[in-house]
Amino acid sequence: xxxxxxxxxxxxxxxxxxxxxxxxxxxxxxxxxxxxxxxxxxxxxxxxxxxxxxxxxxxxxxxxxxxxxxxxxxxxxxxxxxxxxxxxxxxxxxxxxxxxxxxxxxxxxxxxxxxxxxxxxxxxxxxxxxxxxxxxxxxxxxxxxxxxxxxxxxxxxxxxxxxxxxxxxxxxxxxxxxxxxxxxxxxxxxxxxxxxxxxxxxxxxxxxxxxxxxxxxxxxxxxxxxxxxxxxxxxxxxxxxxxxxxxxxxxxxxxxxxxxxxxxxxx
Amino acid sequence: xxxxxxxxxxxxxxxxxxxxxxxxxxxxxxxxxxxxxxxxxxxxxxxxxxxxxxxxxxxxxxxxxxxxxxxxxxxxxxxxxxxxxxxxxxxxxxxxxxxxxxxxxxxxxxxxxxxxxxxxxxxxxxxxxxxxxxxxxxxxxxxxxxxxxxxxxxxxxxxxxxxxxxxxxxxxxxxxxxxxxxxxxxxxxxxxxxxxxxxxxxxxxxxxxxxxxxxxxxxxxxxxxxxxxxxxxxxxxxxxxxxxxxxxxxxxxxxxxxxxxxxxxxxxxxxxxxxxxxxxxxxxxxxxxxxxxxxxxxxxxxxxxxxxxxxxxxxxxxxxxxxxxxxxxxxxxxxxxxxxxxxxxxxxxxxxxxxxxxxxxxxxxxxxxxxxxxxxxxxxxxxxxxxxxxxxxxxxxxxxxxxxxxxxxxxxxxxx
Numbered sequence: 001x002x003x004x005x006x007x008x009x010x011x012x013x014x015x016x017x018x019x020x021x022x023x024x025x026x027x028x029x030x031x032x033x034x035x036x037x038x039x040x041x042x043x044x045x046x047x048x049x050x051x052x053x054x055x056x057x058x059x060x061x062x063x064x065x066x067x068x069x070x071x072x073x074x075x076x077x078x079x080x081x082x083x084x085x086x087x088x089x090x091x092x093x094x095x096x097x098x099x100x101x102x103x104x105x106x107x108x109x110x111x112x113x114x115x116x117x118x119x120x121x122x123x124x125x126x127x128x129x130x131x132x133x134x135x136x137x138x139x140x141x142x143x144x145x146x147x148x149x150x151x152x153x154x155x156x157x158x159x160x161x162x163x164x165x166x167x168x169x170x171x172x173x174x175x176x177x178x179x180x181x182x183x184x185x186x187x188x189x190x191x192x193x194x195x196x197x198x199x200x201x202x203x204x205x206x207x208x209x210x211x212x213x214x215x216x217x218x219x220x221x222x223x224x225x226x227x228x229x230x231x232x233x234x235x236x237x238x239x240x241x242x243x244x245x246x247x248x249x250x251x252x253x254x255x256x257x258x259x260x261x262x263x264x265x266x267x
Numbered sequence: 268x269x270x271x272x273x274x275x276x277x278x279x280x281x282x283x284x285x286x287x288x289x290x291x292x293x294x295x296x297x298x299x300x301x302x303x304x305x306x307x308x309x310x311x312x313x314x315x316x317x318x319x320x321x322x323x324x325x326x327x328x329x330x331x332x333x334x335x336x337x338x339x340x341x342x343x344x345x346x347x348x349x350x351x352x353x354x355x356x357x358x359x360x361x362x363x364x365x366x367x368x369x370x371x372x373x374x375x376x377x378x379x380x381x382x383x384x385x386x387x388x389x390x391x392x393x394x395x396x397x398x399x400x401x402x403x404x405x406x407x408x409x410x411x412x413x414x415x416x417x418x419x420x421x422x423x424x425x426x427x428x429x430x431x432x433x434x435x436x437x438x439x440x441x442x443x444x445x446x447x448x449x450x451x452x453x454x455x456x457x458x459x460x461x462x463x464x465x466x467x468x469x470x471x472x473x474x475x476x477x478x479x480x481x482x483x484x485x486x487x488x489x490x491x492x493x494x495x496x497x498x499x500x501x502x503x504x505x506x507x508x509x510x511x512x513x514x515x516x517x518x519x520x521x522x523x524x525x526x527x528x529x530x531x532x533x534x535x536x537x538x539x540x541x542x543x544x545x546x547x548x549x550x551x552x553x554x555x556x557x558x559x560x561x562x563x564x565x566x567x568x569x570x571x572x573x574x575x576x577x578x579x580x581x582x583x584x585x586x587x588x589x590x591x592x593x594x595x596x597x598x599x600x601x602x603x604x605x606x607x608x609x610x611x612x613x614x615x616x617x618x619x620x621x622x623x624x625x626x627x628x629x630x631x632x633x634x635x636x637x638x639x640x641x642x643x644x645x646x647x648x649x650x651x652x653x654x655x656x657x658x659x660x661x662x663x664x665x666x667x668x669x670x671x672x673x674x675x676x677x678x679x680x681x682x683x
Contacts (some may be wrong), residue, residue, distance in 0.1 A: 056524055084528030091669030092526075098519035101512070109516045113528030115509045119537065121499045129508065136509075178529055 002206065007178055008072075011036045011180050011211050012088075013058070017050050017066035017076075019235075026052040029066065034109060034180070038220040039212045041222045044232035045255055050215045053232070054182055057084040070180070072130050081183065085113045089178035091169040092187045093215070099158035103149065103168050106157050107140040110175025143171040147201060163194050174210075183214040187221050199225050223247065231255065301586035301660060302499075309492055310342025313485050317512075331482040332556065332602060335491035336549045338592040340569075342498055342585065343545025347660070348574065349583035350511065351538035352518025353412075354421040356570055357428020360408065362545035363399045363552020363565035367435055370395050370448040370560045380441045388453030390555055394494075398547040405543025406536045415533055416521070420515060428570050436562035447561025453479045453557050454490070479555070487556055494548050503585060505541065514538055551657040554563040572599065579651055602621050 010033040020026040034040040041156045042050050052089050056205040063078035069075070075083055089110075115136065119130040147167040152160050160168060162187040166186060173181055186202070187195045195218065204223055206212050216222045222229060223243045231239040231246060233255040239246050246252055282295040293299055312331060316324030334655050340362055347355045371377055371386070373392055378385040388396065389622065406486045435442045479486045505511050513534045516524035527530055554560050572595065580591015611633040614623045630638070651659070 025541075056670070060522065060526075067653035079530075081528045084526060090275045091527055092523065096520050096523040098516050098523065100519055101515055105512055105515075109512050109529070110527050112509060112513055112516075117509050118503075119510065123504050125504050133508070172527065181558075187388050 003043050007036055010069075011214065012217065013069040014053070014057075015067045015069060017053065017056060017063045017068060019049070019056055019061070020064045022234050025235050027063070028237075029057065030230075030235075030237045031066075032230045034211060034213050035228075036211055037206065037209065037227050038227040039206055039214070041229045042119070042215045042232065043217070043219075043222055043229060047234070048232040049235040050232055051184060052235075054090065054184055054215065057083070057182065058088060061256060066126060067082070080253075083171065084176050084178075087177070087179040089173035089174050089176040089180070090182035090184065091166070091184055091186060093188065093208070095162075095165050095169055097157035097165060097168060098173070100156055102154055103157055103160060103171075104140050104153040106168055106172050107143050107175045108136050110143075110172040111136050111139060111177075114177050140175065144168075144213035146174070146204075147171045162189060166190075166198075170205075174205070178210060180211045180213060183212065183216075185217060187216060187218050192251055195221055251259070276287060277322050279342040281610050297660075299588070302532075305586070305589055313488055314580070314676050325484045328488045329481075332484065332487040332491045332598040333485050333600070334593055335488075335495055335594050336553050336556075337573065337576065338495055339491075339498060339549035339552075339587045340546050340573045341580070341592040342495075343500060343542045345577050345583065345585065345588045346502060346505075346514070346545070347542035348577055349588070350506065350518065351535060352515040353535060353538060354417065354424070355539075355542070356421050356548065356567075356574070357408075357425075357431070358542070358573055359567070359569035360428050360431035361401050361405055362550050362553070362569065363431050363435060363560075363562070364404045364543075365397045365547035366554040366564070367442060367448075367550075368397045368400045369551040369554035371441070372396065373555070374448060374450060376443065376451075379443075384670045387452055389457070390452065390551070391457065391522070394551050395549060397551040398544045401547025401550065402540040402544040404490050405539040405541075409539030413535055423528075425567075431440055432562040432565045435565075445562065447559060447563075449559040451554055451558045451560070453558070455479070474629075480518040480634045480650050483508050491552060494552060498545055498548060499585065499589075500635040502541070503543070506585070510534070525554075532565045575648065579648065579658060581661040584658065584662035587660035587662065594659065599644065603640045603644060606640070606643070607633040610636050642665055 012034040012239075014030055014032050016029045016031050017027055018025065018029050020068055021252070030053060042053065044050055044099075055061055057068055059075070059078045059080040059082065067074050067076040070083075070086060070088060073086070074089075075086060078086075080135060097260060100110060115132055117129040117132050120126070136199075141153065147170055149160070149164045149167050149171070152164055152168075157165065157168060159190055170181075170183070170186070181201070187198050191197060202212055202214070213221075214226070225241060228240070229246045230237060231249070231252050233251075238251040238255060239249040241249075269634055285292040285294065287511045292303070312323065313328045316322075316327045316331075320327065341363075342356070343356045344355060347353050347358070359402060369390075372388045374392065375385040376385070377383075408424075408427050412420050415423055436445055479490070513524065516527065516529055517534055521531060524534075535589075553564075573592075576592040576595045577588050578591075580589070581587025611623060614620055614632060622633045623633055625634065629635075636643075655661070
């Protein structure tokens with residue numbers, strides 16, 4: 001396929017991935033590649049299978065068919081914590097923070113995979129453990145500042161305002177030190193002002209060398225920040241390419257506005 | 268991102284802090300104050316008990332040492348239920364495993380088994396062995412439950428709690444069956460502690476008179492005190508570590524925890540193992556002190572009592588669990604059993620002996636109270652949970668919600 005470029009250039013390759021739930025085909029032989037250092041967007045109407053694809057990538061459930069290749073390694077069917085360890089972090093569509101832990105602790109949990117203290121180190125508070133805890137704490141404050149919610153460090157995640165919760169989720173994902181960041185509708189429920197700030201944050205993350213792969217409903221957000229877009233409808237891939245091409249694609253217009261609208265638009 | 272010095276929010280005034288070497292005691296921290304109060308109270312307890320009862324404090328001190336067993340158990344179960352959020356209804360099984368480990372390895376019991384050879388391993392060594400065996404059992408019994416959540420997990424652990432004592436009861440060749448194992452060794456201080464001076468004269472020993480027997484309750488009390496201190500320090504270190512955070516993350520949202528790279532399988536197994544390890548401590552002490560273990564001591568009711576201690580004390584809050592454990596033990600094993608006698612003597616001294624006499628259906632007030640023991644216990648539980656839904660000393664999560672919500676509102680107002 002022309003869409004699958006050679007290795008090295010692509011950080012993530014989705015190769016003919018299909019996910020079935022019983023008789024329902026949620027994702028149908030989808031194939032595309034995310035290039036290193038770009039902002040890639042996955043869009044589509046409700047129920048198109050976007051989050052299902054995310055869940056397949058992060059190992060929440062294995063794909064029925066096809067394979068997912070990250071940095072040249074086949075990760076299809078890997079357990080979620082392995083995927084995180086390899087360098088894929090994610091946020092969730094319906095925010096899934098650890099509500100009764102402080103914002104700081106949420107970010108510290110994110111660093112779990114990058115820590116080495118063993119059970120004995122923790123029990124006996126060895127110098128190694130103390131040094132690591134200090135490092136983790138400093139890094140956590142740094143990340144909270146990075147997303148702009150340092151003043152909420154001591155608050156329980158559930159007590160943060162909605163917008164800051166979304167930011168905290170991004171900080172927690174960044175704490176795993178990922179190469180690829182999956183954002184599942186990061187701007188959902190945001191005011192236009194918040195959306196602008198979010199776009200700035202995403203651009204900052206990309207400029208720090210992390211590839212961003214996002215699902216988003218807001219066309220303005222998607223069209224303005226993403227380099228390339230993949231459009232799903234009923235589990236099928238209907239378009240793939242830069243925003244300009246996708247925007248004018250007949251099937252995309254039909255999927256979003258209904259087939260009637262597409263015809264009336266052209267006639 | 269720069270790695271320059273990070274400004275911590277709210278440095279605030281540093282009053283109320285006492286510095287001792289490397290440690291700082293913050294008297295404004297609720298948990299520290301509670302720990303300190305319990306610590307000092309526990310140190311003073313034997314002397315105070317002796318003083319108050321006019322030299323007859325022995326039984327009370329012994330009772331306190333027994334209460335310590337339950338405090339240890341509650342601390343251990345708190346790791347599983349309070350930290351990791353895994354509802355375990357069969358925790359007494361691990362207590363049994365710890366106690367039977369001691370009973371088999373520190374008595375003549377194995378002589379009567381197909382092994383035909385008694386083993387007498389010293390108590391101090393068996394503390395460690397018991398912990399290791401109980402922890403392994405915890406991981407082993409935890410393994411089949413890994414895929415289960417919530418109610419289903421509770422039911423399976425309930426099953427384990429029933430199976431283990433039954434196995435001990437029915438494996439009569441090894442465990443003495445229904446009668447259990449008796450005449451277990453008493454702990455003896457290692458030679459280097461009461462030492463080469465032991466024969467020379469008491470005044471030279473580092474630790475004088477610390478003989479573990481029924482006649483010397485203080486020895487048991489001191490031992491239990493030390494065991495609890497060790498457990499509290501180790502478990503508290505764990506709580507604040509990478510592993511502790513992983514436990515709480517699993518409790519809060521298992522899927523999100525996995526996505527953050529936490530291996531839920533090993534993390535949950537470690538929770539079961541650490542919880543069981545603490546009960547291994549308790550089991551060894553229990554076997555040594557009672558010099559008897561029998562399957563009757565590890566029934567379902569024990570598991571439930573420990574769970575009640577945690578919930579009443581404050582789930583996930585270690586000081587709360589200690590206070591909860593002591594409170595429930597006091598109510599269940601001292602106040603309620605003594606209540607009928609107290610009523611008898613109260614009526615006798617106030618002259619209302621008429622109420623205490625049985626006539627017709629009326630059994631007399633003392634007997635009546637004795638029959639209502641568990642109703643009273645239930646009322647105490649319901650009352651406490653109504654008055655303090657988060658437990659006696661709730662974990663921070665419970666108390667901070669309202670306060671933080673207010674602060675958040677304030678911050679938003681200031682920002683807007």
